[in-house]
Structures are given as structure tokens and as C-alpha cells.
Amino acid sequence: MRLDWQELFKLLESNDHFIVTCHVHPDGDAIGSLLAIGFLLKKWRKNFQLICSEGVPTVYSYLEGSELVKKERDPLITPQVxxxxxxxxKDRCALASEIWDVSGLIIVNIDHHVTNTGFGSLNLINPQAAATGEVIYHLFSKAGFDFDSSVATALYTAVATDTGFFRYSNTSAFTLELVSVLVKKYGIEPSKIAEQVHEQKSYQAIRLLGEVLCTLQVGIGGKVAWMVLDQPMISKYQVENEETEGYVNYARSIEGVEIGILFKELRTNEIKLSWRSSISVDVSKLAANFGGGGHARAAGCTINGPVDQVVNDVLQFVTEYYRAR
Ligand SMILES: [Mn+2]
Structure with missing residues (x-):
């Protein structure tokens, strides 16, 4: 896919006030990409604000510049881009929706989701990229923009987290070449970042995992495994949202299982589903049936209703999906 980088650089040349945002419930790719664009704008000496309504999850606070990310934009500054x-x-952007009312606002949409709606005035979308960080790395290379180790750390984090540290099927030769450059040229230490992301869990998060694993069930001919994380468990352990992100992988990692689902009760009658799959199933399509989306191997959606009913309805739907295949 040809990406119109020139257009982006023209926008950088002709505007001064920028605002950068990522998706709600930010992950490593969202935060890493947000910070990388922040560095780009800093390099170009632009005025910019980095906005993520939920702030930076503690697990990514090791990233340099994460303290620049604000939850709300400064209403006194009118952004141009x-x-x-x-x-x-658009609706998943992590900033107050009044932003869309800013007149003349130019929207640049940099992404790798195959489901991207193309809501930008300029869309730089590469669904073949393992992460948005990979798209941005490509942008920096094209521009001959030489960055430093803090940007390299942000990009490495983006790519590593979205590929499950190079275990998922989106890991390509290009992904590995890219991280090889980050290691070779910028001195990134993969073991250090893996430790930051995976080995700083709280005692409470591991205890909670124990309870969630007790809810694990396998059905539909051993092809689907699911777990439930309900409100009583969440309030008992007081674990940060991001610390439960990886739980669903336990369901997916069982031999023979093609789909792993975690049902998480955000509040009464509001259930968030995390879907993970092996190469044979595209869960973004299943999640889309419930108004969600994501990638083929990792997707999400939110369904309203009591948790038991939601579990039943979803399993019913997945049963039908297998029957129709
Ligand atoms: Mn991503």
C-alpha cells in the first residue's frame, strides 16, 4: 500500500498547533505511537498536546515523555491538526468529542487496523503492519528522521506489545528487521522492555488471575475456552484495568482451543469481551457482530446485559458460527 507521506510533511510545514491522540483503553502500541509522534512534532518545533483521556497506564510509565501526556486538552489552544x-x-479516540467541532480541523489518521473507517482528511493506514509503531517507523525512515533511544524505546514497545513480543502471526520479516535496527542502532535492550511490561505485576493481579482461572471452561468441541472476571472479584482485589489485559491469553493457550474469550464485567450490565484466536479464526468478525472490532487474532467488544446472559448469548452465537462453517 502506498502511503502519502509527502502530504503529512506538507501539513507539518504549514501548521503550528497540533493535537495527538490514541484509542481509549490504550495499549503499548497506542502509547508508544503517541509518544513517537510527539517526538516528531518536537523535532519540528511545533506546538503540540498529547492527549489520552485515561492517561498513560502505569505499565508504560517507563517510556520517556509519558509525563507529557494529558487527560484533557487545553481549551485555550485551538489545534489546526x-x-x-x-x-x-473516530468514536474510539481518547479525547472529548467536542474536538470534532473545532472548525477547519485537519485530521490525520495513522493506523494499521484493517477495520479503520478512514475518518481522516489524510489517512496513513497500512493493515499489513504489525503495529501502528511499524507504520510510524516507516514514516521516520522515509523522512530520514534520525531519532534517539527514547523514540526507539517507544517504537519497540509499540511493535513488541502488538505482536505479543513477536509471538503472534502479524510478526513479519519486516517487523524483525525493524526491531533489529532499534537494537543495533539505538541500543534497545529487549529483555529490559520485556521485564518492564511483563514482570512488574502486582501481587494482587496474580491473586486475581488465580480466581479468574477458576472460572475457566472449555466447550464447543474443545475449540472455545472462556473465563469470567466479575465485579465482586474486581472490587476484592482493586487491580488496575491494564493488569488484567493478558488474562485472556491463558484461555487461548490451551491445546486445541481456537478461540479464547474473557468476559469482564465493567459495571452492572456492561460486559467487555476480549477475544483471542489462533490462525484458523478471524475474531474481529465475531466481535464486529456485537458492535466491536480489532484484529483477526485479537479483538474486543462490549455487550450490555447480565454477565451470565451475555456468556450464554455469545457462546450460542459462536456455536452457530462453527455450525455454519
Ligand atoms: Mn495497534
Whole structure:
């Protein structure tokens, strides 16, 4: 896919006030990409604000510049350009919706979700990229923009987290070449970043995992495994949202299982589903049936209703899906 980088650089030349945002419930790719674009704008000596309504999850606070990310934009500054990273649709951008009312706002949409709606005035979307960080790395290379180790750390984090540290099927030769450059040229230490992301869990998060694993069930001919994380468990352990992100992988990692689902009760009658799959199933399509989306191997959606009913309805739907295949 040809990406019109020239257009982006023209926008950088002709505007001064930028606002950058990512998707809600930010992950490593969202935050890493947000910070990388921040560095680009800093290099170009632009005025910019990095906005993520939920702030930076503690697990990514090791990234340099994460303290620059604000939860709300400064209403006194009128941005000319909004750059959205890693966000498939307008409604999932992590900033107050009044932004869309800013007149004349130019929207740059940088992403890799195959489901991206193309909501930008300029869309730089590469669904073949493993992460938005990979799209941005490509942008920097094209521009001959030589960055430093803090940007390299942000990009490495983006790519590593979206590929499950190079275990998922989106890991390509290009992904590995890219991280090889980050290691060779910028001195990134993969073991250090893996430790930051995976080995700083709280005692409470591991205890909670124990309870969630007790809810694990396998059905539909051993092809689907699911777990439930309900409100009583969440309030008992007081674990940060991001710390439960990886739980669903336990369901997916069982031999013979093609789909792993975690049902998480955000509040009464509001259930968030995390879907993970092996190469044979595209879960973004299943999640889309419930108004969600994502990638073929990792997707999400939110369904309203009591948790037991939602579990039943979803399993019913997945049973039908297998029957129709
Ligand atoms: Mn991503």
C-alpha cells in the first residue's frame, strides 16, 4: 500500500498547533505511537498536546515523555491538526468529542487496523503492519528522521506489545528487521522492555488471575475456552484495568482451543469481551457482530446485559458460527 507521506510533511510545514491522540483503553502500541509522534512534532518545533483521556497506564510509565501526556486538552489552544494514532474509528479516540467541532480541523489518521473507517482528511493506514509503531517507523525512515533511544524505546514497545513480543502471526520479516535496527542502532535492550511490561505485576493481579482461572471452561468441541472476571472479584482485589489485559491469553493457550474469550464485567450490565484466536479464526468478525472490532487474532467488544446472559448469548452465537462453517 502506498502511503502519502509527502502530504503529512506538507501539513507539518504549514501548521503550528497540533493535537495527538490514541484509542481509549490504550495499549503499548497506542502509547508508544503517541509518544513517537510527539517526538516528531518536537523535532519540528511545533506546538503540540498529547492527549489520552485515561492517561498513560502505569505499565508504560517507563517510556520517556509519558509525563507529557494529558487527560484533557487545553481549551485555550485551538489545534489546526489532529493526529490520531492506532485508532480504527473516530468514536474510539481518547479525547472529548467536542474536538470534532473545532472548525477547519485537519485530521490525520495513522493506523494499521484493517477495520479503520478512514475518518481522516489524510489517512496513513497500512493493515499489513504489525503495529501502528511499524507504520510510524516507516514514516521516520522515509523522512530520514534520525531519532534517539527514547523514540526507539517507544517504537519497540509499540511493535513488541502488538505482536505479543513477536509471538503472534502479524510478526513479519519486516517487523524483525525493524526491531533489529532499534537494537543495533539505538541500543534497545529487549529483555529490559520485556521485564518492564511483563514482570512488574502486582501481587494482587496474580491473586486475581488465580480466581479468574477458576472460572475457566472449555466447550464447543474443545475449540472455545472462556473465563469470567466479575465485579465482586474486581472490587476484592482493586487491580488496575491494564493488569488484567493478558488474562485472556491463558484461555487461548490451551491445546486445541481456537478461540479464547474473557468476559469482564465493567459495571452492572456492561460486559467487555476480549477475544483471542489462533490462525484458523478471524475474531474481529465475531466481535464486529456485537458492535466491536480489532484484529483477526485479537479483538474486543462490549455487550450490555447480565454477565451470565451475555456468556450464554455469545457462546450460542459462536456455536452457530462453527455450525455454519
Ligand atoms: Mn495497534
Amino acid at each position: 489532529l493526529i490520531s494514532v492506532d485508532c480504527a474509528e
